[in-house]
Amino acid sequence: MTETMERYEPQSIELKWQKVWADEQSFHVPNPAPAELTGDRAKSYVVEMLPYPSGDLHMGHTLNYTIGDVITHMRRRKGIQVLRPMGYDAFGLPAENAAIKEGAHPRPTTERNIAAIRTQMQRMGWAIDWGREISTHEPAYYRWTQWLFLRFYEKGLAYRKEAPVKWCPNDQTVLANEQVVDGRCERCGAEVEAKILTQWYFRITDYADALLDEMGDLEDWPDRVLTMQRNWIGRSRGARVIFSVEGSGEELPVFTTRPDTLFGATFFVLAPENPLVTQLVAGSEHEAEVLDYVRRTSARSEVERETKEKDGVFTGRSAINPVNGEAIPIWVADYVLMGYGTGAIMAVPAHDERDHAFAESYGIEIRPVVVPEGEEIPEGTAYSAHGANEVLVNSGGFDGLSSPEAKERIVAWLGERDLGEETIGYRLRDWLFSRQRYWGCPIPIVHCSACGEVAVPDDQLPVVLPDITEVAPKGRSPLAAAEEWVSTTCPTCGQAALRETDTMDTFVDSSWYFIRYTDPANTELPFDRAIADYWLPVNQYIGGIEHAVLHLLYARFFTKVMNELGLCSFREPFARLFNQGMVTAGGAKMSKSKGNVINPLEYVEHYGADTVRLYTLFMGPADEDMDWHDNGLEGIWRFLNRVWRIAHEQADVVAGDPGGGPLARKTHRTIAKVTDDIDRRFSFHTPIAAMMELVNEIQRHPDDPAARFAIETVVSLIQPYAPHVAEELWGVLGEGRLWESAWPVADPALLVEEEVEIVVQVNGKVRDRIRVAASMGDDELLALALASERVQAHIDGKELRKTIVVPGKLVSLVI
RNA sequence: GCCGAAGUGGCGGAACUGGUAGACGCACCGGACUCAAAAUCCGGCGCCUGAAAGGGCGUGGGGGUUCGAUUCCCCCCUUCGGCACCA
Numbered sequence A: 001m002t003e004t005m006e007r008y009e010p011q012s013i014e015l016k017w018q019k020v021w022a023d024e025q026s027f028h029v030p031n032p033a034p035a036e037l038t039g040d041r042a043k044s045y046v047v048e049m050l051p052y053p054s055g056d057l058h059m060g061h062t063l064n065y066t067i068g069d070v071i072t073h074m075r076r077r078k079g080i081q082v083l084r085p086m087g088y089d090a091f092g093l094p095a096e097n098a099a100i101k102e103g104a105h106p107r108p109t110t111e112r113n114i115a116a117i118r119t120q121m122q123r124m125g126w127a128i129d130w131g132r133e134i135s136t137h138e139p140a141y142y143r144w145t146q147w148l149f150l151r152f153y154e155k156g157l158a159y160r161k162e163a164p165v166k167w168c169p170n171d172q173t174v175l176a177n178e179q180v181v182d183g184r185c186e187r188c189g190a191e192v193e194a195k196i197l198t199q200w201y202f203r204i205t206d207y208a209d210a211l212l213d214e215m216g217d218l219e220d221w222p223d224r225v226l227t228m229q230r231n232w233i234g235r236s237r238g239a240r241v242i243f244s245v246e247g248s249g250e251e252l253p254v255f256t257t258r259p260d261t262l263f264g265a266t267f268f269v270l271a272p273e274n275p276l277v278t279q280l281v282a283g284s285e286h287e288a289e290v291l292d293y294v295r296r297t298s299a300r301s302e303v304e305r306e307t308k309e310k311d312g313v314f315t316g317r318s319a320i321n322p323v324n325g326e327a328i329p330i331w332v333a334d335y336v337l338m339g340y341g342t343g344a345i346m347a348v349p350a351h352d353e354r355d356h357a358f359a360e361s362y363g364i365e366i367r368p369v370v371v372p373e374g375e376e377i378p379e380g381t382a383y384s385a386h387g388a389n390e391v392l393v394n395s396g397g398f399d400g401l402s403s404p405e406a407k408e409r410i411v412a413w414l415g416e417r418d419l420g421e422e423t424i425g426y427r428l429r430d431w432l433f434s435r436q437r438y439w440g441c442p443i444p445i446v447h448c449s450a451c452g453e454v455a456v457p458d459d460q461l462p463v464v465l466p467d468i469t470e471v472a473p474k475g476r477s478p479l480a481a482a483e484e485w486v487s488t489t490c491p492t493c494g495q496a497a498l499r500e501t502d503t504m505d506t507f508v509d510s511s512w513y514f515i516r517y518t519d520p521a522n523t524e525l526p527f528d529r530a531i532a533d534y535w536l537p538v539n540q541y542i543g544g545i546e547h548a549v550l551h552l553l554y555a556r557f558f559t560k561v562m563n564e565l566g567l568c569s570f571r572e573p574f575a576r577l578f579n580q581g582m583v584t585a586g587g588a589k590m591s592k593s594k595g596n597v598i599n600p601l602e603y604v605e606h607y608g609a610d611t612v613r614l615y616t617l618f619m620g621p622a623d624e625d626m627d628w629h630d631n632g633l634e635g636i637w638r639f640l641n642r643v644w645r646i647a648h649e650q651a652d653v654v655a656g657d658p659g660g661g662p663l664a665r666k667t668h669r670t671i672a673k674v675t676d677d678i679d680r681r682f683s684f685h686t687p688i689a690a691m692m693e694l695v696n697e698i699q700r701h702p703d704d705p706a707a708r709f710a711i712e713t714v715v716s717l718i719q720p721y722a723p724h725v726a727e728e729l730w731g732v733l734g735e736g737r738l739w740e741s742a743w744p745v746a747d748p749a750l751l752v753e754e755e756v757e758i759v760v761q762v763n764g765k766v767r768d769r770i771r772v773a774a775s776m777g778d779d780e781l782l783a784l785a786l787a788s789e790r791v792q793a794h795i796d797g798k799e800l801r802k803t804i805v806v807p808g809k810l811v812s813l814v815i
Numbered sequence B: 001g002c003c004g005a006a007g008u009g010g011c012g013g014a015a016c017u018g019g020u021a022g023a024c025g026c027a028c029c030g031g032a033c034u035c036a037a038a039a040u041c042c043g044g045c046g047c048c049u050g051a052a053a054g055g056g057c058g059u060g061g062g063g064g065u066u067c068g069a070u071u072c073c074c075c076c077c078u079u080c081g082g083c084a085c086c087a
Helices: A009-023 A059-079 A093-102 A106-126 A139-156 A204-217 A223-233 A259-264 A278-280 A285-297 A300-309 A353-362 A404-418 A529-535 A549-564 A602-607 A609-618 A628-651 A660-677 A688-700 A707-718 A723-733 A778-787 A789-795
Strands: A043-048 A081-083 A158-168 A174-175 A193-202 A235-243 A251-256 A267-270 A310-318 A327-333 A344-347 A370-372 A390-392 A418-424 A447-448 A453-454 A486-487 A496-499 A540-544 A575-582 A583-585 A626-628 A756-761 A765-773 A802-806 A810-814
Touching: A009 A106, A009 A609, A009 A723, A043 A059, A043 A529, A059 A081, A059 A106, A059 A496, A059 A575, A059 A583, A059 A602, A059 A609, A059 A660, A081 A778, A106 A310, A106 A602, A106 A609, A139 A158, A139 A300, A139 A549, A158 A344, A158 A688, A158 A707, A174 A193, A174 A370, A193 A756, A204 A223, A204 A549, A223 A575, A223 A789, A235 A259, A235 A344, A235 A404, A251 A259, A251 A344, A251 A723, A259 A370, A259 A404, A278 A310, A285 A310, A285 A327, A310 A370, A310 A575, A327 A778, A344 A723, A390 A404, A529 A756, A602 A609, A602 A628, A609 A688, A609 A723, A626 A628, A628 A688, A628 A707, A628 A723, A660 A707, A688 A707, A688 A778, A707 A723, A756 A778, A765 A778, A778 A789
Parallel strands: A043 A081, A043 A540, A267 A327, A540 A575, A583 A626, A756 A810
Antiparallel strands: A158 A174, A158 A193, A235 A251, A235 A310, A235 A418, A267 A344, A310 A327, A370 A390, A447 A453, A447 A496, A486 A496, A756 A765, A802 A810
């Protein structure tokens, strides 16, 4: 051993290499020349969800970007051109709230945080192309967010309407449906309120079918994300059936998934928000009571509406059932929602639990019309099955038909009479994206008293967010106070006009950033189509599960629209998605209040980035939740020290032919396993275990002719995980730059062991174990097994009924 | 209720197409080195039984297919995640 072998001191090594990488711009990947954009060069686009610059890098970032780094390094060393950029999701509430608290402006805070997080990322040694950095709060970026908005607006995909919305009283802004979890604000946890307001929406519902049907183009998205999106979109097949008001004949359309139960409808219910309600009771004796009910309902919170007993009020009017002309009473009840279907239902208490509960409370008739074939169903139960074994009764000409058949026949019958049609219902609502906050992308619209809503012309973009002193929300957008900015002229008629003062939700900013990376400096367009088409769809997208129905759904929607606008050729942004799990501490989610927050940078100071990076991925499968243990980190630290020591010891050994012995073979098997696990299985912890196993083996056989080859291989394979120490040891072992060297390739001839143990079983019981050459053929193995004295004793002259030989594994004999 | 994922030692987990279950790490136990400690190195480590060799049991539970099942099939239980007054 070299007497002067230095101790492993990660700090100096890491800073040294980070400087080299920065000076040489090692990870900058320029776009190909225009003529080469259509070539079939081996390329890969790796994107991690961009960070919100809140100050410090946390465990979630460490895990996210280390996964991306491993993939990036390995692909690059396999000769693939890998684009791996980084940006900042810089607009949004946390920065704005922090600024209000400090009495400062969000911009300096945000930009300070960006500078800090960039330094921290560089300290982690991630192989990022810093030449493509973007931030969503810069006019150079949001100019194009506004430009895209205008294209959506022109196609009618962005529009303003008055509607009941979810209002967060704490954040003083409206929320998208996707941002409300269990009736609470997804961000701050405050219970949301209902308000009627005019807000901006994207017509994502027009894309409900495309978002569902084009999931087939997603190569390998986790099932749970696809399931969440499917649930969220909530497509269900049914029928639109037109009831009418008795007396006036006014149409009352309903959506139902059970047209087979039409003959069981014994009452009709309108949602309290349904505009027909006021009209129906106007001037009647029921008017006061009904309007009072509507008022009380609107004061109820969502949660209260969902949990209380069903109640309602009778309107005094009746609806005509189109299948039998029967007049049924019209009620108003808040268990019917205005936002789904038509805000009105036919109530079938015999076959719907909710209608059943309501009917019981108010003594309304319960009339079963679909029953299991050949069985009686007891009076008054809510029997809801509707398969081929259920048949119709009490249903006029449809009696005896099976439920599925009746659905079709009844809808056809209604269709012939213009009283109904087959239709599809969705749970998905349009995406409400306007926010009454300051720190966001301004909506490029001007309100003119003469021309109405006018789009800001492209050549006047960006509409720059003005600097204002008072950014605190007061229930309306703080921008409204920036009078000089608000006052403008109408682009159409030139008269005095007012700017739109709402800003866009940050999810709009992040719905297209992954394309901007490909052409970040473009001043003519958001991105060049040929360049975008060259890199996208993203080959590997990496991020947390929390965006399953937020960002991941919005980005898919945006991409489809951009495709239809002719801006790009692809319709799905992310071909492949990896969702990392959450890192917990002591089995609990990290939180300041629990005081269990693990700050990765503290550990970097102590053990170096390489140890932290390795441990982060060694904790467990990266797509599941993992619990942080300091002892586990220590184990990785010991491992790196062992690699360090062995590499130095072997550096003095003259590199010779590793031969084909057990250690050489194990080394080749390790290469194959590490490569396959990362590349094909997206398993990041098992390769580390395999490398540890190999290091243990080298340690046991330091004089093996393959020892030097083995440790060189470990250093090479560990580089994507621990690039600094690997680079340093590569220098110790030889010459050249490791991150530029080719990824090791296993020799197929050396992938099997020289010698293996065969297990000889008789009737499933192990009777002997024999070591044999791995190359031995089946016949020889069988002969050897039968020749064993211990096996013979068990067979004892009996005839063998069957023999199974698994080469290299076992010989099984059945008497 | 509907949809999805998952149940393996004291713990995190491995076993990829059915082939020695428990790799690797942590924790623990024993030993070497040391005045001692740390660090490092060597060995042990599923449960029961046995001095040992060995034997029995064992991947949430119960069945099935198979020479052989953590792996495939059926039923059930539990946990986690999503959706849910969605008609």
